Amino acid sequence: MADIALSAEAGGSVLAARYVARMAAGDIAPDPGQARIVAALAQLEQRIATRRLARKSSALGWLFARREETIPRVRGLYIHGSVGRGKTMLVDLFYESVAVRKRKRRAHFHEFMIDVHARIHQVRSDMKAGKIKEGDPIAIVAAALYEEAWLLCFDEFHVTDIADAMILGRLFEKLFSFGVVIVATSNVAPQDLYKGGLNRALFLPFIAMIEEHMEVVKIESPTDxxxxxxxxxxxxxxxxxxxxxxxxxxxxxxxxxxxxxxxxxxxxxxxxxxxxxxxxxxxxxxxxxxxxxxxxxxxxxxxxxxxxxxxxxxxxxxxxxxxxxxxxxxxxxxxxxxxxxxxxxxxxxxxxxxxxxxxxxxxxxxxxxxxxxxxxxxxxxxxxxxARPHGRGDSEASGNTTGLVET
CATH class of the missing domain: 3.40.50 (Rossmann fold)
Known part of the structure; x- marks a missing residue:
């Protein structure tokens, strides 16, 4: 924790400085497990700052921002661990501290997916009405999401709905291809997402995608x-x-x-x-x-x-x-x-x-x-x-949901 404090005092991380300040004020108890996550988030904060500088270094950087070779790729972060360990608090601090002012979004994952489904439905309706050309609705929605935010922070990332499971791979593939950086908290490791869900084999490539584009870190804290x-x-x-x-x-x-x-x-x-x-x-x-x-x-x-x-x-x-x-x-x-x-x-x-x-x-x-x-x-x-975990009813805990969506 001393190393984090030193780097914060040297101007290395706004996130770490805020965390140390809250700990000094007694609002946060010293916790080695949390300190490890702070370090990972601080490193991500620096990688994002480096990306922003690289994009601004060329007058044409913004003009060609969609060309893959001009976008420095930044791996996001997937933080998992037991409930009550401070995951949400740490990501909130990161979101407030990171040097991205406009094109960022903080959302509960379930609410984000409700938004995604609504957008896909609207795109399909517009296609049928001839308002937009035919195409892949998921790709169109992903492009719109990217235009709004290239940094996405999700809380309580979990998948229990087959409607979500069937589109996540295609959606996130597009988001990652645009260079979107994703930070997520979850109570489960990526390998346990949608565990026992219908047609889970079709979901496994998405798990591999998370591990490729996001650093997976477990918060090891003994305190709830x-x-x-x-x-x-x-x-x-x-x-x-x-x-x-x-x-x-x-x-x-x-x-x-x-x-x-x-x-x-x-x-x-x-x-x-x-x-x-x-x-x-x-x-x-x-x-x-x-x-x-x-x-x-x-x-x-x-x-x-x-x-x-x-x-x-x-x-x-x-x-x-x-x-x-x-x-x-x-x-x-x-x-x-x-x-x-x-x-x-x-x-x-x-x-x-x-x-x-x-x-x-x-x-x-x-x-x-x-x-x-x-x-x-x-x-x-x-x-x-x-002591009961938040956010999961009996039907969700069993993965026994039956919502459907066209794909």
Missing amino acids: YRMEKLGGVRTWYVAGPQQTMAEIDHDMDIIWRRVAGADGGAPANIASAGRTIHVPFAGGGAARFSFEELCGTPLGAADYLRLARSYHTILIEHVPQLDQDRRNEAKRFITLIDEFYEKGVKLIASAEAEPETLYSGTEGAEAFEWARTVSRLHEMRSSDYI
Whole structure:
């Protein structure tokens, strides 16, 4: 770690300097496993800087940027390891530090693939309508993605959907041919991607492609920081004689900085099925909302699923007691808990009552469904649930998905 600090002080790496600063401030604990990843990312940071200088050294460099011989190739990085080891935090630091200002993109991998499928569908529709010439839709989409960003950073890279598996090879082959640099985090090694999936033999060339174009590094850290941050933390705070809501708000502020980082995160916007979900605070793979922001607005299952896939921990503040007149909010809360539970989201909430007495409605389906919500809320407090990996429901964990796409 001393070597990293020395190179940062010498101006060698913005990423390393920021990491060392956060460690000095006590926001990050010294961790040799993380230090190894910082070193790998710092080296990639330097290779990207060298590429940018090479492209700018010639007045014609940008004009002929697509010619393979004029683009210095840079291998990306595939970081894998157990949950809670700091992979997301490190890639966030890299993304903020790397000397690429415009043509870069940071995305949850699942959301990126939703975007890719939507683009392919639009290209096919435009071809049928005669708006564009016939061609390979995947190649056209890859070219468009390259024009927008030549540095792609993915979080939670995993493949469970056959629709994704069948196009990834062709898509990434084009992206790599354009010189796109990819940095990805994953809970599994490349060899274990789409393990047990339908027609997996057809997917194996893609794994070889990853290993050719990306350095594969495992983060070897004995500490599950996600568990450490949530260990001993109450997950359901109830206002009452023992603790006022103002005191709970103070506790929630402390928990939030513990989870999201000392800076408290920043606002974010998440695209979801043609709409934008505003996230008031996001940081460290976590998000923070009020109940009204999540359930007092017309959001649906797809929106809650989008959030569940994007954040491993979500704080919800000021959950009110609900009656029959607020059945719509109760319905949304039931749906929200269902989606969070299925994806292993860690929930920390402040409320006016315990789950059993939070909803008093007696009519409609939600009156019967509330019992399931109560059960899940109690389970979500357990240490076993807190230790559960984020992002994989039972069907995804088995690789038993059946989505199809034309290829």
